[in-house]
């Protein structure tokens with residue numbers, strides 16, 4: 047019997063609740079497919095700060111590296127918001143694990159679930175057919191350049207006197223752009239064959255280099271794929287104006303952070319969306335939404351994004367696309383039957399159709 | 415008779431067409447108010463590159479500095495897109511004039527015009543009542559840090575060989591954050607008394623400093639104003655989710671570029687929105703939308719954003735708020751009568767109600 051090791055990272059807020067449902071679904075899929083998934087929890091984020099004053103303890107990184115895949119829930123919360131600049135922050139755990147595992151590609155599929163189309167703040171005719179794949183570079187750019195604070199004896203204060211100065215450095219190397227461009231073109235070949243490359247080349251040198259390299263990789267290796275360039279500010283507009291026109295959107299780390307959240311919000315299905323972070327070794331899968339500390343511990347969080355992250359893990363880490371489709375079909379079935387968690391319910395949802403976290407997980411398992 | 419000098423910069427694309435209507439309206443207001451506005455054209459952007467190989471000729475800067483206000487249309491177009499990295503680019507004219515005039519505050523009001531609410535891709539109940547002011551820092555951050563390209567003998571290419579590396583530097587000084595924060599709080603006091611400060615403090619040092627300084631300025635000088643912090647990725651979502659909740663939104667240059675375009679698009683009234691760029695000297699006013707090279711020269715562009723930029727000029731440069739209100743009332747009157755330019759017409763607009771650029775300008779003048 048085939049067996050895979052999954053490093054599970056519950057993290058903070060609603061994390062432990064939703065990852066429990068992800069594991070349930072994974073176990074059910076395993077039982078049906080005749081594959082064993084061995085999940086082992088490790089600490090990350092605020093939970094890890096509380097336990098060992100480190101948002102990414104060595105043991106966690108070692109467990110992740112030894113696993114066949116990593117399933118993350120979410121990290122962070124007001125408990126660890128500190129005004130002390132040297133206090134460890136939960137998000138550092140995320141950034142460090144991305145870098146340590148070399149997860150340079152973040153794939154965020156954004157699509158509309160028909161049953162939830164009404165939840166979007168956009169008009170139904172505008173979001174109809176939205177189905178895009180955001181490809182975000184995840185280990186470079188301003189996220190991983192130096193971040194420094196200086197105290198200048200002159201020039202930084204109000205009248206040229208002493209004051210503070212902060213500097214962040216955005217840096218890209220040729221190979222970093224090349225490899226993410228290839229990921230985008232490969233994704234497009236499996237989809238509708240179109241890539242939109244987003245940059246700010248009228249201001250940034252990294253963007254000018256980005257555009258040159260994306261075009262070179264395109265012309266040399268992927269001339270069959272359609273390629274267009276769009277400035278980041280224009281993209282922020284066009285995602286709202288004509289979201290259904292996008293197929294694959296590729297961009298650097300910071301722009302990807304902003305645009306992928308914007309794109310997710312457009313669908314109104316944020317509680318449904320997950321992402322895959324891939325590199326040359328083990329991959330990581332997580333829901334797109336955050337740790338929602340305001341509803342943590344109440345058993346009302348939506349576990350579907352976490353469940354979809356399990357489907358992405360099956361596809362990308364274990365090449366089990368058929369089994370991934372089981373999950374998607376099961377979730378669609380549950381939604382079509384009218385079951386909802388609170389966040390995706392609307393005024394037409396009868397109270398008895400609103401489920402808690404665990405009940406929603408059970409419904410999906412039952413539908414499998 | 416009072417007299418003001420206005421440096422007018424038609425720029426590229428639809429710029430010359432729409433600025434002509436702005437001048438018409440300005441002259442009409444002047445006639446009624448008994449104030450003389452002396453407009454003098456100067457070159458900027460692509461037009462200036464064509465004429466003197468420089469997107470901001472010295473003569474233009476001198477004219478701007480000698481004027482009481484600058485009225486800009488828009489710059490750029492495919493004609494000046496070049497793969498030669500050393501070729502002058504139209505947008506450099508914009509960036510350089512901002513820096514040279516010290517225009518550190520960009521004010522972008524974003525609101526819904528009832529007559530055009532249907533043009534938004536968002537649901538009417540979501541955009542109802544949207545009325546916010548984006549305050550963007552305009553002369554700092556990654557826009558004005560160094561932008562460099564290197565060729566590394568090793569480490570930047572695919573297998574650690576030679577390759578390119580690009581670096582952009584994001585930098586803020588204490589006084590830059592202080593003064594833009596004050597602008598935001600001042601704006602909030604004249605509005606609904608709430609400021610949302612946007613940063614990415616979980617990643618950037620400039621953001622951590624930004625947040626500290628904004629809070630210090632708030633606590634020391636503007637404790638009466640409500641202040642909230644929002645991460646930039648979350649802001650990109652909330653602008654779509656609950657746009658009517660925002661009053662004043664203040665952020666650094668790059669985030670402001672992205673978020674102000676997103677906010678403008680949400681209204682569906684992009685062709686109506688203008689911005690003011692203010693500093694310690696002469697101020698600059700311009701429409702929010704671009705040079706639209708695809709429709710340039712056809713006499714069909716919407717001049718209303720340019721006309722609103724004239725209203726902003728009256729308010730901010732000449733303290734003529736009453737006269738600015740004349741313009742707003744006149745435009746509303748024209749819209750309520752059903753007149754439209756092509757971009758803001760919808761399927762219900764009868765063909766005879768669709769006006770060209772100059773006719774729309776004439777209607778506004780007639781309504782004054």
Ligand SMILES: CC(C)[C@H](C(=O)O)[C@@H](O)C(=O)O
Nearest residue numbers: 137138140141303616617647
């Ligand atoms: C937690 C934070 C550092 C992270 C990021 O900015 O990458 C998050 O917003 C994300 O998109 O995964």
Ligand SMILES: CC(C)[C@H](C(=O)O)[C@@H](O)C(=O)O
Nearest residue numbers: 248249279505506508509671
């Ligand atoms: C033309 C470009 C450099 C400019 C910017 O990015 O600031 C524009 O997008 C704007 O927002 O005024």
